[in-house]
Amino acid sequence: MIIDTHTHLLDGDWLCDFHEMPTADSLLAAQERFGVSQMWMSSTGALADDFTRYNRLLYDITRHAADRFVNFASASLYYGDRAIDELKRCMEEYGFGGIKVHYWMQGSTVHSAATAKMMELSIRYNVPVLFHDGTPPTSETLQIAYLAKCYPEAKVILGHSGMFDTFCSAIDACNLYDNIYLCISASPIADVNEICKNAREDRLLFGSDYGAGPTEDVFWDRFDAIEYGCSDPALKEMIFYKNAQALINKSQ
Amino acid sequence: MKIIDAHCVIGDPGRGGAAPGVLLENMRRNNVAKAIIVADDACAAVDNEEGNRTVLNAVEKHQSEFIGFATVNPWYGKKAAEMLRTYVSRGLCGLYFKSTVQGFMPDDKMLFPLLDICEEHSLPVYFHTGTPVNALPFSVMAQAQRYKKVNFILGHMGANDYVGDAYAAAAACDNIYLETSLNLTLLIRGAVQKRSERVLFGSGSPRSCLEFELKKVREAVPQQATLNMVLFGNIERILGGQK
Numbered sequence: 001m002i003i004d005t006h007t008h009l010l011d012g013d014w015l016c017d018f019h020e021m022p023t024a025d026s027l028l029a030a031q032e033r034f035g036v037s038q039m040w041m042s043s044t045g046a047l048a049d050d051f052t053r054y055n056r057l058l059y060d061i062t063r064h065a066a067d068r069f070v071n072f073a074s075a076s077l078y079y080g081d082r083a084i085d086e087l088k089r090c091m092e093e094y095g096f097g098g099i100k101v102h103y104w105m106q107g108s109t110v111h112s113a114a115t116a117k118m119m120e121l122s123i124r125y126n127v128p129v130l131f132h133d134g135t136p137p138t139s140e141t142l143q144i145a146y147l148a149k150c151y152p153e154a155k156v157i158l159g160h161s162g163m164f165d166t167f168c169s170a171i172d173a174c175n176l177y178d179n180i181y182l183c184i185s186a187s188p189i190a191d192v193n194e195i196c197k198n199a200r201e202d203r204l205l206f207g208s209d210y211g212a213g214p215t216e217d218v219f220w221d222r223f224d225a226i227e228y229g230c231s232d233p234a235l236k237e238m239i240f241y242k243n244a245q246a247l248i249n250k251s252q
Numbered sequence: 253m254k255i256i257d258a259h260c261v262i263g264d265p266g267r268g269g270a271a272p273g274v275l276l277e278n279m280r281r282n283n284v285a286k287a288i289i290v291a292d293d294a295c296a297a298v299d300n301e302e303g304n305r306t307v308l309n310a311v312e313k314h315q316s317e318f319i320g321f322a323t324v325n326p327w328y329g330k331k332a333a334e335m336l337r338t339y340v341s342r343g344l345c346g347l348y349f350k351s352t353v354q355g356f357m358p359d360d361k362m363l364f365p366l367l368d369i370c371e372e373h374s375l376p377v378y379f380h381t382g383t384p385v386n387a388l389p390f391s392v393m394a395q396a397q398r399y400k401k402v403n404f405i406l407g408h409m410g411a412n413d414y415v416g417d418a419y420a421a422a423a424a425c426d427n428i429y430l431e432t433s434l435n436l437t438l439l440i441r442g443a444v445q446k447r448s449e450r451v452l453f454g455s456g457s458p459r460s461c462l463e464f465e466l467k468k469v470r471e472a473v474p475q476q477a478t479l480n481m482v483l484f485g486n487i488e489r490i491l492g493g494q495k
Contacts, residue, residue, distance in 0.1 A: 135412075
């Protein structure tokens with residue numbers, strides 16, 4: 001069983017070449033090909049354009065297969081209270097189960113007033129916040145970890161476990177703060193191995209970044225990295241689904 | 253099919269390197285004919301002499317399988333230049349930088365004496381890239397624009413977040429090459445579609461698995477002729493001093 005905790009609805013040419021709008025059927029078929037039972041998904045268009053429209057689109061596409069998706073709301077925090085209202089609507093009207101933040105693409109920083117409101121909202125609705133991490137200057141791993149320290153009741157997911165260069169910082173943060181989860185997505189194999197050996201095992205998640213590229217190689221590259229990098233079958237189960245189940249159950 | 257791995261690190265496993273014997277075994281298992289080997293992080297940053305000696309010893313012991321690049325930390329000034337000349341005269345045939353551990357910006361003028369030597373001897377120069385602030389593609393490009401006769405290899409093609417910069421740098425300078433290790437299949441495919449003659453297969457081992465890195469390149473490059481360029485043709489050309 002696999003729960004993919006970091007996926008994107010490829011709803012426009014925001015991140016890569018766009019070909020056609022995904023449908024529930026096409027997404028479910030992809031899940032079938034990958035052996036994935038659930039995708040945690042956010043809109044790519046909501047990162048760059050009318051977030052109200054794109055969060056609604058995500059909801060409409062996935063609503064009839066709700067058990068196969070946990071939708072993460074996204075809204076540029078530059079819009080202040082308008083963004084916060086949108087995130088609230090996604091929780092209350094659409095039943096979204098998380099918040100996605102991508103400071104690198106959306107601008108804003110961990111120090112903004114809107115970030116504080118967003119974190120408080122995540123606590124109020126008891127939903128995890130998935131952050132893109134590993135990219136300076138505004139999406140650095142330790143910047144996100146700082147937010148986790150400031151909001152100990154929040155559930156913070158480092159979306160790429162430090163990505164290319166800061167996996168050690170991600171491991172340390174995960175072990176230091178009780179509310180940080182590491183989504184293993186984009187780590188080289190040796191880094192995956194180190195994360196598995198040194199980070200809290202109950203905080204590790206699998207994420208493919210599916211939808212961030214026009215082809216399915218992204219899923220298989222990320223899946224293979226865990227297959228090669230983690231030699232413990234029991235830990236692999238935790239990474240591939242058990243920890244995600246525990247996290248989302250905590251949130252419900 | 254011939255395969256040359258453009259980037260492997262040998263040395264202390266605790267410092268990002270692999271024992272030469274382990275690398276050889278992986279090469280044989282994956283039908284890799286040759287590998288370009290460089291020293292581990294501690295040797296790149298501080299123990300340049302030890303690193304270059306280790307690489308040279310491995311090359312001399314396994315001449316058919318290993319090609320060695322020297323490494324010197326440019327902070328050592330004249331000593332670095334002397335050491336580079338010494339090891340080039342002994343048979344190392346490229347220069348490797350890892351500015352993230354060596355502590356400099358790739359476009360710094362303190363590299364000039366070393367790049368002068370590279371120009372004199374037609375040595376390619378490999379830079380680790382993808383790490384801000386001091387290992388980014390455009391910073392290497394600044395040197396490539398100054399040293400048009402030297403071939404510059406962007407290690408890891410800018411890695412995850414700076415691939416767009418790596419593509420742009422390769423488009424701007426015909427002496428910039430993109431090495432594939434640690435990157436995504438679809439981005440390798442993109443590099444080949446844009447500049448197939450400038451893409452070099454590398455495994456980045458031991459940080460990654462040779463088998464896995466080969467799998468990605470084969471997936472990204474289905475046409476055999478182009479694959480041959482990536483797996484060996486392009487690197488052979490620049491090792492021979494050509495563009």
